[in-house]
Every structure is written in C-alpha cells, then in structure tokens.
Amino acid sequence: MAEVSTKQLIKEFDFKILNNEDEVAYRSITTSDISRPGMEMAGYFTYYPAKRIQLLGKTEMTFYSELSAAEQKDRMERLCTYDTPAIILSRGMDAPENLIIAADAVGMPILSSPLTTTRLSSQLTTFLESHLAPMTAIHGVLIDIYGIGVMITGSSGVGKSETALDLVRRGHRLVADDSVEIRQEHDGVLVGRAPDLIRHLLEIRGLGIINVMTLFGAGAVRNYKRIGLAIDLETWDQKKQYDRLGLDEETIKIFDTDLPKLTVPVRPGRNLAVIIEVAAMNFRLKRMGINAAEQFSERLSHVIEEGDKEEF
CATH class of the missing domain: 3.40.50.300 (P-loop containing nucleotide triphosphate hydrolases)
Structure with missing residues (x-):
C-alpha cells in the first residue's frame, strides 16, 4: 500500500510544529481524504475518521472557544489518537493548551500553516492523491x-x-x-x-x-x-x-x-x-x-x- 510520511508532508508544505518535537512520532498517511472535525467538536465521535489528517479552521476553533473547560479537554483528548497522523491548524492559528497536552500524550504532531482552510485542504488533497495513487x-x-x-x-x-x-x-x-x-x-x-x-x-x-x-x-x-x-x-x-x-x-x-x-x-x-x-x-x-x-x-x-x- 502506498503511503506518505508525516515528516515528508511537513517538509513539502513547510509546516510549523506547535507541540513538543521530542514527543512526536512521524506516522504514515494512507488516505488522501482530509477531515474537518465539525461534528466531533460538537461531541459526535461515532464515525470519527481517526486515520485521516484532521484540519482545524476558523469555524472549528471558534466553536471550540465557546465550549466549557471540561468539554474542551474532552474534545481534544478524543481527537488525538494513536492512529491520527496529524492535526493541522490553518491561518497560522495557535494551538490550545488542551490540544498540545493531548497530542503530546499520544506522540501526534500539531502543525500550523498560514494558508486559508479551503486552499490548504485543496493543496493537501492534490498532493496526497498524487503520492497515494496506485x-x-x-x-x-x-x-x-x-x-x-x-x-x-x-x-x-x-x-x-x-x-x-x-x-x-x-x-x-x-x-x-x-x-x-x-x-x-x-x-x-x-x-x-x-x-x-x-x-x-x-x-x-x-x-x-x-x-x-x-x-x-x-x-x-x-x-x-x-x-x-x-x-x-x-x-x-x-x-x-x-x-x-x-x-x-x-x-x-x-x-x-x-x-x-x-x-x-x-x-x-x-x-x-x-x-x-x-x-x-x-x-x-x-x-x-x-x-x-x-x-x-x-x-x-x-x-x-x-x-x-x-x-x-
């Protein structure tokens, strides 16, 4: 099966790592699909596609800021799994403390890009489809x-x-x-x-x-x-x-x-x-x-x- 390393993705798009690099494990990406976890931010994780790259934009982070402290901690812990290759924040946004703690616990990188969410999603999909094609x-x-x-x-x-x-x-x-x-x-x-x-x-x-x-x-x-x-x-x-x-x-x-x-x-x-x-x-x-x-x-x-x- 074709795969792309998270490290390769960081180099290709010049992503900035927001959490502790010493704790990061560079996992393999095996699907070109990108997930924007809006339903998950609302607490619905039944069909959470954990093996996809998770892309957080202004919409998701604005909704997150309106949650209670307990809900914020819960959402980030459930977003960060051992299967998730990376969580990427668009528009150069900073990562919340709860996200950094949850990501470090499972060795998952949190990445940042100055691009808008739509443009970043498009470029990521094109790159992954090219490299993961049969x-x-x-x-x-x-x-x-x-x-x-x-x-x-x-x-x-x-x-x-x-x-x-x-x-x-x-x-x-x-x-x-x-x-x-x-x-x-x-x-x-x-x-x-x-x-x-x-x-x-x-x-x-x-x-x-x-x-x-x-x-x-x-x-x-x-x-x-x-x-x-x-x-x-x-x-x-x-x-x-x-x-x-x-x-x-x-x-x-x-x-x-x-x-x-x-x-x-x-x-x-x-x-x-x-x-x-x-x-x-x-x-x-x-x-x-x-x-x-x-x-x-x-x-x-x-x-x-x-x-x-x-x-x-």
Missing part, C-alpha cells in the same frame, strides 16, 4: 510529443531508446527510459514518470548511458506526463496482417483505464521517429473529431454506392 512499472519509454504523452513499448533491443533519442533531437521531451512508473491519479488519468535513479538518463546500446538534460538542455526533459497513447514496436512478421487503414482501435488496460494502443512493425528502412511523431499528431486530430480513416471509409462507401446506382 502505481505500477512498465518496461518502455515515455516521450512528450506535441503535448501527448506517448509510451513506447516493445521487446528488448527493438529500438525504443534509439527512437526516443531521435525524437528528442526533433524537439520532443523525454520523460522516462527503460522503466516508466505509472500512477492512476484519477479515473481515466494515468501519469508516468521515471524512477529517481534513472531520471533524465537514456541508454543507447554501443554508446552507453547519456544524460539528456546535460546534452540537450532542460527543455528536452520532463519529470512527469499524463499518458495518452501507447505504441508497441514489434519486429516485422511477414505472416501477420497489419492494419493499413487505421479503423481498428486497440487498447491496453492499465488499472481501470483503457489506453489507446497502436502496433508499429519494425524493419530496416522505416523511420520510427517520424512514424511515432505523426501517430501523436493523428491522435490529437482524432480527439478533435477529425478521423482520416473514417473519412476515407465514408468516401469509399459513397463511391461504391454511386457506382451501383450507375449500373442500374
């Missing part, structure tokens, strides 16, 4: 071609990295070579990136490992990209019938997402970089409602119908 790794290359994330797959030695190098020389941007880490951040949204160890690196047989950013500049690389199209390179098989019109639409399933897929046969003399570049442009046209294959099929059907009419 992840898989696929052997291949990911290139940003005219704004389309194109994942190139195929057997070892078929020419994926060499094609990627040619595409980079043509002005496109490398995201990952050899291994593509793919996360499904939302329904139908796959985002690919390179593992940290091989980021910006490209392996060319006979040449070795090259640093694309050093050779071609920062504009030749991207850290991540949404994947829109998969292209599988395979050695040309004379016995196999390949699609010549483009009417057949294949897909590859990754998590719950069906990704459009093209199969491109490889043999000497074919310029794969140009073919893949045109495939990306044609994919963009299809998304805009322009499908050359369907238009040709309609014209062909029209010509056949006109020919049949002339015979009669």
Whole structure:
C-alpha cells in the first residue's frame, strides 16, 4: 500500500510544529481524504475518521472557544489518537493548551500553516492523491510529443531508446527510459514518470548511458506526463496482417483505464521517429473529431454506392 510520511508532508508544505518535537512520532498517511472535525467538536465521535489528517479552521476553533473547560479537554483528548497522523491548524492559528497536552500524550504532531482552510485542504488533497495513487512499472519509454504523452513499448533491443533519442533531437521531451512508473491519479488519468535513479538518463546500446538534460538542455526533459497513447514496436512478421487503414482501435488496460494502443512493425528502412511523431499528431486530430480513416471509409462507401446506382 502506498503511503506518505508525516515528516515528508511537513517538509513539502513547510509546516510549523506547535507541540513538543521530542514527543512526536512521524506516522504514515494512507488516505488522501482530509477531515474537518465539525461534528466531533460538537461531541459526535461515532464515525470519527481517526486515520485521516484532521484540519482545524476558523469555524472549528471558534466553536471550540465557546465550549466549557471540561468539554474542551474532552474534545481534544478524543481527537488525538494513536492512529491520527496529524492535526493541522490553518491561518497560522495557535494551538490550545488542551490540544498540545493531548497530542503530546499520544506522540501526534500539531502543525500550523498560514494558508486559508479551503486552499490548504485543496493543496493537501492534490498532493496526497498524487503520492497515494496506485502505481505500477512498465518496461518502455515515455516521450512528450506535441503535448501527448506517448509510451513506447516493445521487446528488448527493438529500438525504443534509439527512437526516443531521435525524437528528442526533433524537439520532443523525454520523460522516462527503460522503466516508466505509472500512477492512476484519477479515473481515466494515468501519469508516468521515471524512477529517481534513472531520471533524465537514456541508454543507447554501443554508446552507453547519456544524460539528456546535460546534452540537450532542460527543455528536452520532463519529470512527469499524463499518458495518452501507447505504441508497441514489434519486429516485422511477414505472416501477420497489419492494419493499413487505421479503423481498428486497440487498447491496453492499465488499472481501470483503457489506453489507446497502436502496433508499429519494425524493419530496416522505416523511420520510427517520424512514424511515432505523426501517430501523436493523428491522435490529437482524432480527439478533435477529425478521423482520416473514417473519412476515407465514408468516401469509399459513397463511391461504391454511386457506382451501383450507375449500373442500374
């Protein structure tokens, strides 16, 4: 299961720790959902989502200030559990004494941010959804071609990295070579990136490992990209019938997402970089409602119908 450490969250958002750091245990966050414990402040803890980050804004703290001393102590003790990763106060508010005592007792960090509650909640959710999304790794290359994330797959030695190098020389941007880490951040949204160890690196047989950013500049690389199209390179098989019109639409399933897929046969003399570049442009046209294959099929059907009419 993917998880994010509270310590990682503190570093990412530059949170200030309000209680005793020596007593804090940096727990794992396993859900992207953020809880604003309004009902809990009123005393209703039956369905308290203790494993979520608890976000206290001006509304919750104003209500808290109107409670009796005994109720204030009770609410904070029940909010702070051994399962709760952290309680965050927005707008730079100070933590009440009862909250600090209760948090120190269970080793839970109390954090503070100057951001408004709504903005902080939005940024936290986006960050956690990105880092807690389901992840898989696929052997291949990911290139940003005219704004389309194109994942190139195929057997070892078929020419994926060499094609990627040619595409980079043509002005496109490398995201990952050899291994593509793919996360499904939302329904139908796959985002690919390179593992940290091989980021910006490209392996060319006979040449070795090259640093694309050093050779071609920062504009030749991207850290991540949404994947829109998969292209599988395979050695040309004379016995196999390949699609010549483009009417057949294949897909590859990754998590719950069906990704459009093209199969491109490889043999000497074919310029794969140009073919893949045109495939990306044609994919963009299809998304805009322009499908050359369907238009040709309609014209062909029209010509056949006109020919049949002339015979009669």
